[in-house]
Amino acid sequence: MSRTTTPRIDAPAPPGSPSPGFPDWSHAADQAAKAVPDQAINACWRALNHLSAAQLYLTDNPRLARPLRTTDVKETPRGHWGVCPPVNYMLAHLGPLTAWRPPGAELLVLHGAGHAGPSALAHAYLNGTLHLTGKGPGWSMPELRALISGFPHPERFGGEITPLIPGVRHTGGQLGPALAVAQGMVLDAPHRLVVPLIGDGELETGATAAAWLARRALSGSGDHGAVLPVVLANGLKMGGPSLLADMTEDEVHGYFTGLGYEPQIHDGAALPGFRQLLSDAFSRLRPLNEPGRQPVLVLTMPKGHTGPEQVAGRRISGTPAVHKTPLKDPRRSDAEFAALAAWLASYRPAELFTTQGRPTDLVRQALPGPSRQPETARSSVPLASRGPQSWPLVSAVIRERAADGAFRLFSPDEIASNRLELGRGGSLPPWAVEILNEEICHGWLQGYTETGRDALLATYEAFAPVNTSLLVQHLKHRRLRYASGQGGLPSINYLITSLGWRNTYTHQNPGLVSSMLETEDGFVHVYTPADAMRAAATLGVMLAGHDRVNFLITDKHPGPSFPPDPFRDELTEGAAVWPLLSHRGRPDLVLASAGDVPARELSAAARLLRKSHPETKIRYLHVNDLAVLGPAPHWPYALSERAFTRLFRTDTPVLMAVPTHPGIVRALLAARGETGRFHVVGYRDPGRPTTPEGLLDRCDLSAAALSAQAALMLKERTR
Known part of the structure; x- marks a missing residue:
């Protein structure tokens, strides 16, 4: 791609004025340009670059107050350099x-790629929010030395971007969803502007490619904030040139124009020109829901810019060598040591930091002011306290929650198919958005909840596994936020319906919840209610909760209703005995269901057993949350050993029917030491298309098959 130092702005600004409540970002850009000189921006950029490089290489001498020594250099440099300069810019x-x-x-700035860890730590230090020495956050020489010598801080922050670093917003390790997450952050928040930093590699992912177009699905869906995407078109991915690098400037311009954006391309070489371009972009900002072209900045600054060009005849700039540490062993290589000394000295760090480790006045002029905390607009009455009787149907729960505000439902074109009645006459209310892309739905969901609002993603069971990697990475993100005292976010909520038990062969895949349970992450809850009333009440609790990643598995088709009396314990403890299907006293057999289809079949099997084996004492129980079957401490909401024994006993065979793959339930039980007396039945691939009834038979999950299995277990017990 050719590089230019002058802004390319071909299209006029969209006509009309922004929606009411939309801030005048253009005026803010003008005020900032008047208040902060170009020299301060340049000094701040140099300070960030110096700290980023110093973290990779130095153990001491952070200001270069004396000539660099080999003893100042780390034995094994580690970390990522290449993406830091454009991010710092x-x-x-x-x-x-x-x-x-x-x-x-x-x-808000949203980091797409996580490799700019040194940049994020440097930024937190300059902002005075980093805490490394135990004496409080702020600027000091001990803090500055701890920043560079301790990197990559393996027990504290790690070398990449995580929520453990103060002030960081990042989508997690999954590459690609940053633009969709940014869109989710500004929904129903006209006061908010999010700037996602999107790398070359991310541009090649399906999630990013779809998110450009996904903005069109939000037209007329409410009053939203703005997103200003910044593409870091630095020419390289991790291992070689990016696809974007092969495009001419005209092709790049045509690509974004065709997507409905107004691209502004600059290489960052002339700082005043880039500031003018940024000001022009701010003047063209429009709310996400408004039609017309939106600005996108394309920064073509080379990857690893300001680093060494070459060393000892080896080319560095423009090659994959800049991705991590461009100089591999400067402590032992004279040529690399000289290159490192010249590289760090080029930033003139003594002009940027005082002898007390404080950023100089010039640097501080360009630092951001304090940011607001995420909004936490919630219903005045906790939904969980309203009780299950308020929601006879899942649709009613969703409508009632939406009426309280600060709520969104996302679905990949499956709201009607999943029989959710959200508006009059089948119309969609503005708070419900459909787009045929599970990854975008998750990105919007994540961005919305990350900024303190409740949301729900409703999808087919078979298609939900598309988001497995996104969810695994988001669990890591949540775990780190929680560990750093940043808990209290609304839960991530998935409504999984159109179950494979009633669907065609290609639409049978309950694999998502298996993957989630395999993480052994205590934030995960897999809810398997027995009927519609229980599903509605469980959903209400999910939407009122915090710090969980919830999956509700429920059939969209009508099914039997079961006595409500045990449900309170099912909801609070995760499992409960159903007295009407159980005998008093010590049981000969325990029957346990999880999910509505298994409850239907296993309860019918219990009635068959009463006729065929009238002398047999049965205990019937239902599991409303599969996560409680795992042992503590991996599962903080697990059934205690005492409760588990009270329900399942220790010497009684158990026949368990589940709506998932049975293997993951067996694994949870095995972690408790239960490997012999439980017989778990669930979904297994039938190998060919079949009817719903045929699928139950092939999985040994029909009432007849379950009663036969129960009889066999009773017979084996008496031998």
């Missing part, structure tokens, strides 16, 4: 805009 330019944002407005 954007952070330096956005800092003043954050400080001069309009009253009541909020500007």
Whole structure:
């Protein structure tokens, strides 16, 4: 791609004025330009670059107050350099805009790729929010030395971007969803502007490719904030040139124009020109829901810019060598040591930091002001306290929650198919959005909840596994946020329906919840209610909760209703005995169901057993949350040993019917030491198309097959 130092802006600004409540970001950009000189932006960028490189290589001498020595250099340099300079360039330019944002407005930066860990740590240090020495966050020489010598801080922050670093917003290790997450963050938040930093490699993912077009699905869906995407078109992925690098500037311009955006391309070489381009982009910002072209910045600064060009005849710039540590062993190589000394000295760090480790006045002029906390608009009455009688149907729960505000439902074109009645006459209310892309739905869901609002993703059971990797990475993100005291976010909620038990062969795949349970993550809950009333009440609790990743498995087709009396214990404990299907006293056999289809079949099997084996004492129980079957401490909400024994006993055979793959339930039980007396029946691939009744038979999950298995277990017990 050719590189230019002048902004390319061909299209006029969209006509009309923004929606009411949308901040005047253009005025904020003008104010910042007047208040902060170009020299301050440049100094802040140099400070970020120096700290990023110093973290990779140095153990001491952070200001280069004396000539560099080999003893100042780390034995084994580690970390990622290449993405830091363009990320730092954007952070330096956005800092003043954050400080001069309009009253009541909020500007958030969202890191797409996680490799800019040194950049995020450097930014946190300059902002005075980093805490490394135990003496409180702030600026000091001990803090500065701890920042560089301790990197990659394996027991504290790690070398990549995580929520453990103060002030960081990042989508997690999954590559690609940053643009969709940014869109989710600004839904129903007209005061908010999110700037996602999107790398070359991310541009090649399906999630990013779909998110450009996905904006069109949000037209007319409410009043939203704005997203200003920044593409870091640095020419390289991890191992070689990016696909974007093979495009001419005209092709790049045509690509984004065709997607409905107004591309503005710049290489960052002329700082005043880039500031003008950024100001022009802010003047063209429009709410996400408004039609017309939206600006996108394409920064073509080379990967690893300002680093060494070559060393000892070996080319470094423009090659994959800049991705991590461009100089592999400067402590032992004279040529690399000289290159490192020249590289760090080029930033003139003594001009950027005082002898006390404080950023100089010039640097501080470009630093951002304090940012607002995520909004936490909630219903005045906790939904969990309203009790199950308020929601006879799942649709009613969703409508009632939406009426309280700060709520969104996302679905991959399956709201009607999943029999959710959200609006009059089958119409969709503005708070419900459909797009035929599970990854985008998850990105919107994640962004919405990350900013303190409740959301729900409703999808087919068979298609939900598409988001497995996104969810695994998001669990890591949540775990780190929670560990750093940043808990309290609304839960991630999935409504999984159109179950494979009633669907065609290609639509049979309950694999998502198996993958989630395999993580042994205590945030995960897999709810398997027995009927519609229980499903509605469980969903209400999910939507009112925090710090969980919830999956509700429920059949969209009508089924039998069961006595409500045991449900309170099912909801609070995760499992409960059903007295009407159980005998008093010590049982000969325990029957346990999880899910509505298994409850239907196993309860019918219990009635068959009463006729065929009238002398047999049966205990029937239902499991409403599969996660409680696992042992503590991996599962903090697990049944205690005492409760588990009270339900399942220790010497009684158990026949268990589940709506998932049985293997994951066996694994949870095996972790408790239960490997022999449980016989778990669930989905297994029938190998060919079949009817719903045929599928139950092939999986040994029909009432007849279950009663036959129960009889066999009773017979084996008496031998």
